[in-house]
Amino acid sequence: MSNKQQANLLEVRGLTVDYLTEKAKARALENVSFKVAQGSILGIVGESGCGKTTLMLALLRLLPQAGRIVAGEVLFNGRDLLRLSENDMRSLRWQDLAIIFQGAMNALNPVKTVEDQITEVLLRQNPNKTSAAKRVDELLEMVGIGRNRKGQYPHQFSGGMRQRAMIAMALACNPKLVIADEPTTALDVMVQAQILELLLQLRAELDLTILLVTHDLGVVAEVCDTALVMYGGVIAEHAPIDAIFNAPSHPYTQALLGAFPDHTKPKTQLLSIPGYPPKLDALPPGCRFAPRCSQVIDICQLKTPSLIKVSDGFASCHLLETL
Amino acid sequence: MSLIRVQNLHKHFSLSSGLGKNLVVKAVDGVSFELEKGEVLALVGESGCGKSTLALTLMHLEEASAGQVLFNDNDITTLKGKALKNLRRDIQMVFQDPYESLNPLMTVGAIVEEPLKVHGLGKSKSARQEMVKKALEDAGLNPAESYLNRRPHELSGGQRQRVVIAAALVLEPSLVIADEPVSMLDVSIRAEVLGVLERLKLEHSVAMLFITHDLGTAAHFADRIAVMYLGRIVELGETQDVLENPQHPYTKALLSVIPVPNPKLRRKHIILQGDPPNPINIPGGCRFHPRCPVAIPTCSKQEVALKHININHKAACLLLDHSA
Numbered sequence: 001m002s003n004k005q006q007a008n009l010l011e012v013r014g015l016t017v018d019y020l021t022e023k024a025k026a027r028a029l030e031n032v033s034f035k036v037a038q039g040s041i042l043g044i045v046g047e048s049g050c051g052k053t054t055l056m057l058a059l060l061r062l063l064p065q066a067g068r069i070v071a072g073e074v075l076f077n078g079r080d081l082l083r084l085s086e087n088d089m090r091s092l093r094w095q096d097l098a099i100i101f102q103g104a105m106n107a108l109n110p111v112k113t114v115e116d117q118i119t120e121v122l123l124r125q126n127p128n129k130t131s132a133a134k135r136v137d138e139l140l141e142m143v144g145i146g147r148n149r150k151g152q153y154p155h156q157f158s159g160g161m162r163q164r165a166m167i168a169m170a171l172a173c174n175p176k177l178v179i180a181d182e183p184t185t186a187l188d189v190m191v192q193a194q195i196l197e198l199l200l201q202l203r204a205e206l207d208l209t210i211l212l213v214t215h216d217l218g219v220v221a222e223v224c225d226t227a228l229v230m231y232g233g234v235i236a237e238h239a240p241i242d243a244i245f246n247a248p249s250h251p252y253t254q255a256l257l258g259a260f261p262d263h264t265k266p267k268t269q270l271l272s273i274p275g276y277p278p279k280l281d282a283l284p285p286g287c288r289f290a291p292r293c294s295q296v297i298d299i300c301q302l303k304t305p306s307l308i309k310v311s312d313g314f315a316s317c318h319l320l321e322t323l
Numbered sequence: 324m325s326l327i328r329v330q331n332l333h334k335h336f337s338l339s340s341g342l343g344k345n346l347v348v349k350a351v352d353g354v355s356f357e358l359e360k361g362e363v364l365a366l367v368g369e370s371g372c373g374k375s376t377l378a379l380t381l382m383h384l385e386e387a388s389a390g391q392v393l394f395n396d397n398d399i400t401t402l403k404g405k406a407l408k409n410l411r412r413d414i415q416m417v418f419q420d421p422y423e424s425l426n427p428l429m430t431v432g433a434i435v436e437e438p439l440k441v442h443g444l445g446k447s448k449s450a451r452q453e454m455v456k457k458a459l460e461d462a463g464l465n466p467a468e469s470y471l472n473r474r475p476h477e478l479s480g481g482q483r484q485r486v487v488i489a490a491a492l493v494l495e496p497s498l499v500i501a502d503e504p505v506s507m508l509d510v511s512i513r514a515e516v517l518g519v520l521e522r523l524k525l526e527h528s529v530a531m532l533f534i535t536h537d538l539g540t541a542a543h544f545a546d547r548i549a550v551m552y553l554g555r556i557v558e559l560g561e562t563q564d565v566l567e568n569p570q571h572p573y574t575k576a577l578l579s580v581i582p583v584p585n586p587k588l589r590r591k592h593i594i595l596q597g598d599p600p601n602p603i604n605i606p607g608g609c610r611f612h613p614r615c616p617v618a619i620p621t622c623s624k625q626e627v628a629l630k631h632i633n634i635n636h637k638a639a640c641l642l643l644d645h646s647a
Binding site for chain 1: 481509538581583584592
């Protein structure tokens with residue numbers, strides 16, 4: 001284990017997910033493949049409906065009833081999670097993989113104290129109440145919640161405190177991988193900064209690997225090591241963030257950056273991306289971004305591009321193939 | 324002459340605690356600013372700083388507790404009845420959530436026509452239809468005919484927000500108050516809606532009070548920025564001035580934590596701990612002093628007013644005297 005830094009904690013291969021509706025099936029993810037190095041933070045970005053949340057739920061095998069994983073492998077420390085029995089998977093959740101849900105306002109139980117909610121998670125793994133109580137104190141201290149507040153209910157907490165409580169709960173059983181779904185979206189910038197700082201600090205202390213799902217490119221630039229840009233259920237680009245922000249390969253990544261406000265460059269014109277993301281039950285033929293792409297060529301409307309290696313990462317675009 | 328001049332505006336709410344003790348929420352607590360014709364002023368601050376209450380008070384949807392609002396030099400703080408209705412034709416509002424602010428049962432055509440009916444504008448149905456179509460087109464919904472008979476659920480978030488804008492525009496207001504108009508929208512669509520608002524300003528000289536928690540968006544869109552903290556404006560200046568040369572410690576902290584889409588620019592963050600204090604319990608002296616990273620003992624004792632740094636740039640901080 002000498003090269004632990006380079007080891008991949010998570011490797012996803014060809015993950016494909018369908019949602020079955022009454023009339024048809026919608027392909028929410030197609031052939032998604034990527035690796036995440038131990039101890040790194042991967043940002044998963046894209047517009048609403050691009051498949052970010054589906055991807056995250058599929059990794060945890062928590063898809064809603066209509067969702068089906070139709071192909072692929074999810075290798076966690078080399079073990080394929082998709083082949084585990086439901087029981088084995090259940091014991092992996094919390095212990096190895098934990099999730100911080102979007103909207104801390106709704107994800108906590110309003111009629112239980114914060115202490116009880118965290119204890120509940122701990123007792124599932126180890127029924128010793130004394131050690132659980134000790135661990136709750138430890139966890140709350142780790143996320144910066146005063147011990148005197150543990151007996152309070154979620155409504156007595158501010159938005160930022162609730163998010164801290166969610167993080168404490170996710171960390172309860174010392175997971176290796178934490179998936180954070182829009183952990184700062186409903187928060188004010190200052191509270192967002194507090195939470196992001198906390199995640200970075202916890203990553204350093206606990207050697208966590210984090211998947212950070214967000215629609216905010218700024219957040220990705222601030223905290224992530226690599227980023228996965230998704231569009232219409234496929235990976236548009238996957239690269240270290242330096243490449244994503246300073247030399248983006250995929251026209252969609254370029255367009256997203258052009259639309260994102262940057263207060264350090266107030267005079268640049270924000271450019272919108274014309275049109276809307278595709279509906280998953282009516283995907284365009286060929287490249288899914290082609291109808292909105294400013295650099296579209298003939299082949300884009302005919303053939304789906306595959307994810308190819310570009311200088312620093314991977315991208316799926318015909319323009320890069322012809323180079 | 325300023326289009327709108329707000330002077331020492333207050334909006335206090337009283338809360339009865341049920342124990343005979345009356346608490347007062349000082350949501351807006353002495354705000355003054357001016358807005359010129361065709362100018363965009365961004366009002367920036369965290370949740371609970373009073374920015375939305377300020378907007379509602381300007382619109383007369385809340386009655387001011389004290390202070391004055393002059394619109395075209397007329398005091399509008401005490402308007403009632405017909406005069407108030409006429410005023411509301413001139414000042415229109417765009418709300419944050421286009422999923423909540425449109426009646427799901429009405430067609431787009433009827434939604435945009437309704438303000439005209441309320442104000443008795445347009446001689447005939449067909450005259451109103453023409454005005455509706457023009458407003459939809461000005462809001463970037465082309466061709467307008469294809470939208471008239473659609474209902475909100477058939478539209479995307481960006482399209483809905485443009486319908487909201489069209490319904491405000493159709494009355495040809497001179498001031499639009501936009502409360503977080505793009506914060507519910509995806510980035511790719513945000514730029515488009517901001518573009519529509521920008522055209523209003525350039526082509527129709529509509530002035531705008533743009534309320535947002537996002538300094539990044541304000542940076543791209545506003546002529547001037549006002550930073551609000553606990554019911555007061557703590558810094559006000561031209562956009563570039565405020566961004567490049569922030570004076571108030573709160574503005575400096577806010578600017579330092581806005582995520583910048585450039586990993587090479589990872590800066591030192593000035594992270595304020597805790598949450599903004601409750602507007603029921605406003606700290607004495609400078610209201611920012613308990614969270615201020617550079618506060619000195621005097622800050623907790625002495626109230627502080629906005630002072631000019633240059634002709635267009637003001638900030639309220641005691642330390643400005645010390646450094647000057």
